[in-house]
Amino acid sequence: xxxxxxxxxxxxxxxxxxxxxxxxxxxxxxxxxxxxxxxxxxxxxxxxxxxxxxxxxxxxxxxxxxxxxxxxxxxxxxxxxxxxxxxxxxxxxxxxxxxxxxxxxxxxxxxxxxxxxxxxxxxxxxxxxxxxxxxxxxxxxxxxxxxxxxxxxxxxxxxxxxxxxxxxxxxxxxxxxxxxxxxxxxxxxxxxxxxxxxxxxxxxxxxxxxxxxxxxxxxxxxxxxxxxxxxxxxxxxxxxxxxxxxxxxxxxxxxxxxxxxxxxxxxxxxxxxxxxxxxxxxxxxxxxxxxxxxxxxxxxxxxxxxxxxxxxxxxxxxxxxxxxxxxxxxxxxxxxxxxxxxxxxxxxxxxxxxxxxxxxxxxxxxxxxxxxxxxxxxxxxxxxxxxxxxxxxxxxxxxxxxxxxxxxxxxxxxxxxxxxxxxxxxxxxxxxxxxxxxxxxxxxxxxxxxxxxxxxxxxxxxxxxxxxxxxxxxxxxxxxxx
Amino acid sequence: xxxxxxxxxxxxxxxxxxxxxxxxxxxxxxxxxxxxxxxxxxxxxxxxxxxxxxxxxxxxxxxxxxxxxxxxxxxxxxxxxxxxxxxxxxxxxxxxxxxxxxxxxxxxxxxxxxxxxxxxxxxxxxxxxxxxxxxxxxxxxxxxxxxxxxxxxxxxxxxxxxxxxxxxxxxxxxxxxxxxxxxxxxxxxxxxxxxxxxxxxxxxxxxxxxxxxxxxxxxxxxxxxxxxxxxxxxxxxxxxxxxxxxxxxxxxxxxxxxxxxxxxxxxxxxxxxxxxxxxxxxxxxxxxxxxxxxxxxxxxxxxxxxxxxxxxxxxxxxxxxxxxxxxxxxxxxxxxxxxxxxxxxxxxxxxxxxxxxxxxxxxxxxxxxxxxxxxxxxxxxxxxxxxxxxxxxxxxxxxxxxxxxxxxxxxxxxxxxxxxxxxxxxxxxxxxxxxxxxxxxxxxxxxxx
Numbered sequence: 001x002x003x004x005x006x007x008x009x010x011x012x013x014x015x016x017x018x019x020x021x022x023x024x025x026x027x028x029x030x031x032x033x034x035x036x037x038x039x040x041x042x043x044x045x046x047x048x049x050x051x052x053x054x055x056x057x058x059x060x061x062x063x064x065x066x067x068x069x070x071x072x073x074x075x076x077x078x079x080x081x082x083x084x085x086x087x088x089x090x091x092x093x094x095x096x097x098x099x100x101x102x103x104x105x106x107x108x109x110x111x112x113x114x115x116x117x118x119x120x121x122x123x124x125x126x127x128x129x130x131x132x133x134x135x136x137x138x139x140x141x142x143x144x145x146x147x148x149x150x151x152x153x154x155x156x157x158x159x160x161x162x163x164x165x166x167x168x169x170x171x172x173x174x175x176x177x178x179x180x181x182x183x184x185x186x187x188x189x190x191x192x193x194x195x196x197x198x199x200x201x202x203x204x205x206x207x208x209x210x211x212x213x214x215x216x217x218x219x220x221x222x223x224x225x226x227x228x229x230x231x232x233x234x235x236x237x238x239x240x241x242x243x244x245x246x247x248x249x250x251x252x253x254x255x256x257x258x259x260x261x262x263x264x265x266x267x268x269x270x271x272x273x274x275x276x277x278x279x280x281x282x283x284x285x286x287x288x289x290x291x292x293x294x295x296x297x298x299x300x301x302x303x304x305x306x307x308x309x310x311x312x313x314x315x316x317x318x319x320x321x322x323x324x325x326x327x328x329x330x331x332x333x334x335x336x337x338x339x340x341x342x343x344x345x346x347x348x349x350x351x352x353x354x355x356x357x358x359x360x361x362x363x364x365x366x367x368x369x370x371x372x373x374x375x376x377x378x379x380x381x382x383x384x385x386x387x388x389x390x391x392x393x394x395x396x397x398x399x400x401x402x403x404x405x406x407x408x409x410x411x412x413x414x415x416x417x418x419x420x421x422x423x424x425x426x427x428x429x430x431x432x433x434x435x436x437x438x439x440x441x442x443x444x445x446x447x448x449x450x451x452x453x454x455x456x457x458x459x460x461x462x463x464x465x466x467x468x469x470x471x472x473x474x475x476x477x478x479x480x481x482x
Numbered sequence: 483x484x485x486x487x488x489x490x491x492x493x494x495x496x497x498x499x500x501x502x503x504x505x506x507x508x509x510x511x512x513x514x515x516x517x518x519x520x521x522x523x524x525x526x527x528x529x530x531x532x533x534x535x536x537x538x539x540x541x542x543x544x545x546x547x548x549x550x551x552x553x554x555x556x557x558x559x560x561x562x563x564x565x566x567x568x569x570x571x572x573x574x575x576x577x578x579x580x581x582x583x584x585x586x587x588x589x590x591x592x593x594x595x596x597x598x599x600x601x602x603x604x605x606x607x608x609x610x611x612x613x614x615x616x617x618x619x620x621x622x623x624x625x626x627x628x629x630x631x632x633x634x635x636x637x638x639x640x641x642x643x644x645x646x647x648x649x650x651x652x653x654x655x656x657x658x659x660x661x662x663x664x665x666x667x668x669x670x671x672x673x674x675x676x677x678x679x680x681x682x683x684x685x686x687x688x689x690x691x692x693x694x695x696x697x698x699x700x701x702x703x704x705x706x707x708x709x710x711x712x713x714x715x716x717x718x719x720x721x722x723x724x725x726x727x728x729x730x731x732x733x734x735x736x737x738x739x740x741x742x743x744x745x746x747x748x749x750x751x752x753x754x755x756x757x758x759x760x761x762x763x764x765x766x767x768x769x770x771x772x773x774x775x776x777x778x779x780x781x782x783x784x785x786x787x788x789x790x791x792x793x794x795x796x797x798x799x800x801x802x803x804x805x806x807x808x809x810x811x812x813x814x815x816x817x818x819x820x821x822x823x824x825x826x827x828x829x830x831x832x833x834x835x836x837x838x839x840x841x842x843x844x845x846x847x848x849x850x851x852x853x854x855x856x857x858x859x860x861x862x863x864x865x866x867x868x869x870x871x872x873x874x875x876x877x878x879x880x881x882x883x884x885x886x887x888x889x890x891x892x893x894x895x896x897x898x899x900x901x902x903x904x905x906x907x908x909x910x911x912x913x914x915x916x917x918x919x920x921x922x923x924x925x926x927x928x929x930x931x
Contacts, residue, residue: 096558
């Protein structure tokens with residue numbers, strides 16, 4: 001499809017802007033000015049609408065397709081949450097108004113949304129206090145690790161220099177630990193798919209600042225020794241960080257705080273149904289136990305005795321400012337609307353059904369992938385596509401075959417510790433018919449792999465473009481329109 | 483069992499699925515988790531119906547003041563957003579899609595990102611842009627880390643004209659790292675202080691961070707300073723306000739190596755601070771050091787043009803702790819809004835909006851500086867924003883005007899010592915002549931009071 005620049009033609013009117021002109025009283029000297037206008041498109045409004053509508057139709061999305069993208073949690077986003085967050089009384093508020101003298105009273109509604117959401121997330125996770133400022137999951141991780149660093153610094157734990165992370169962790173965990181100034185010690189998974197306990201205990205010592213993990217982990221396995229791990233880490237005054245990317249598996253049923261975790265981030269776009277927009281924005285609020293409260297970023301939303309809300313910037317031990325303001329407010333408002341809609345009963349019902357759907361699919365697909373995958377999973381599971389290797393078919397070929405059948409493929413690039421990984425997460429949004437249809441498609445693709453593998457090598461054929469040359473993209477590096 | 487919202491499996495389906503799994507109920511499903519971890523009843527209210535939820539949010543939202551006439555900017559501006567931006571960006575195919583891991587099923591998102599990257603290059607005069615970062619502040623810290631990686635030095639100089647909100651963030655992010663962070667005071671005329679830079683620039687400096695127009699709205703041509711930065715083999719990072727680039731000299735033409743900024747002005751609502759749009763652009767030779775997602779053009783197996791995420795070897799899913807950054811997402815939906823906005827207003831409209839902002843600011847500056855006792859804080863050129871020194875505390879003046887329905891600007895005393903009387907005022911195309919006249923009149927009487 002032509003780009004918007006290729007559709008441009010000089011002198012085409014775009015939208016008409018304000019007709020209220022004020023004549024300039026003086027001109028800016030040319031040394032401050034650009035010599036040529038930026039070459040933006042010149043297209044009519046109708047053409048812009050057609051162009052972007054046409055682009056939208058080239059996408060698979062939750063609103064149009066089954067999207068069982070493991071670890072990324074693509075669940076349905078209720079339209080009412082969108083409507084609630086788009087109220088002009090919320091979207092038209094300038095973030096600096098609360099900093100005007102007495103200005104907090106201008107934004108009591110927005111502050112209430114933040115305060116109430118913090119309370120709900122605290123209760124849902126079993127942690128004492130939340131900050132909503134982190135703008136994505138990885139940003140939450142970084143915030144959490146910075147809180148760890150501030151805690152250790154304050155306590156005089158000067159020699160803490162590393163963080164322990166299992167090899168099945170999201171790649172952002174080690175990246176965040178490193179960006180916050182720590183070395184990373186990686187622990188392999190054991191035969192059950194959880195962090196090897198003996199190797200972990202060998203690695204743990206007085207210099208351990210903390211441990212970052214999630215349970216259930218990215219293989220969908222709950223770590224049965226989680227309490228033991230937590231108390232061993234606490235014995236060396238380390239902190240336990242819970243990567244809440246998988247919180248939707250346990251929401252309403254178990255809480256990271258009760259398990260012994262000290263810090264936890266949640267991905268609001270995963271567990272709390274805020275749309276991810278093709279890659280963002282997200283939101284990654286961070287919760288902490290009481291002893292870490294002083295280190296949370298500023299500002300803090302507080303409720304005063306008269307029931308009004310105020311912002312507190314005076315926290316001497318705080319790590320400081322990790323965001324310009326209060327986080328991705330629009331995303332938080334969507335999540336708030338979603339949590340209110342679910343309520344406590346809905347939270348439990350949601351994780352129940354997410355886990356049921358995953359186990360049902362895992363069970364139904366077991367005959368295809370072999371009996372070596374036993375037991376229950378949580379909200380997602382991982383199979384290895386190695387079973388198709390004899391036919392010269394890779395997991396990626398299966399994925400492309402699914403696209404032709406109207407299903408967005410599961411995650412196939414992760415986790416790195418499973419060869420030819422296929423990570424499936426159906427979520428609670430799907431009904432049994434959709435799951436059964438997925439199983440049928442997989443059976444069909446397996447049959448095809450055995451009989452006509454070349455068909456899968458050619459897939460997808462129904463999309464606007466076929467398999468794309470990624471090597472060429474990296475080599476030629478055409479990153480913008482000439 | 484109660485009906486759970488947004489869950490599709492019926493009672494009947496659940497029973498059948500339990501049978502498939504050979505279990506009785508949900509407790510069997512979660513048997514791997516020890517009982518001792520079970521929480522009691524959560525202190526969370528019962529779920530609300532859609533109608534009740536909407537009523538609740540409306541009631542809360544109504545506690546915000548939204549009828550204020552706003553002259554408060556300071557990096558975040560109240561521009562008009564054409565209706566088509568919302569209409570197109572709220573299409574479910576865009577906003578309920580995920581990261582384009584399967585490019586054949588995500589060409590819409592990918593092409594839009596490619597068009598966005600192109601627009602950022604053209605606005606800034608740079609060669610390559612990424613597909614966006616969280617916000618202008620995180621883009622700036624990422625720019626600094628990128629520059630220090632490239633130069634293998636650990637010292638960064640940050641100009642005092644850089645938005646103080648971002649400088650607060652930079653101090654926070656660099657505190658645990660071996661980064662030597664230093665700020666450079668403004669010159670008395672309100673721009674980057676050439677003399678001081680000449681004294682402090684040496685080969686320990688990895689990066690210098692400048693902003694144009696700076697926090698006080700002052701315009702500068704930084705070419706000479708950037709030459710001096712390059713002379714010690716450091717990189718020049720420039721933070722910019724994209725709307726100013728409709729008229730103001732590009733960072734590319736001034737020689738900047740890395741450009742970052744806040745794209746909120748390009749079709750995003752103020753939204754109490756987010757989500758916003760961090761943009762970043764650089765030179766082609768630095769692209770492999772640039773963090774974040776990048777979309778590249780390529781061809782498919784039949785030679786048709788298409789788009790993919792590229793240069794991913796720099797990222798966390800492959801490099802883990804050795805990645806260029808920990809950021810693994812972008813703000814694609816915000817970038818989409820920006821490219822739709824820029825396409826709608828187009829080449830001429832962009833100039834026109836910029837002109838409208840500039841003219842309103844210029845008009846207001848002349849009116850305000852005629853008031854007895856009100857002086858320009860800096861004797862420099864500005865785009866849409868400027869600072870004035872009042873004869874009394876700016877906070878109390880603003881407070882008096884807020885009571886009359888006007889947010890008359892941002893008092894900068896909180897961030898700059900000795901500037902309690904300084905007020906920063908911003909102007910967008912939304913402000914009318916009448917609104918400006920009323921604001922000026924009320925400010926004048928507040929000063930007399």
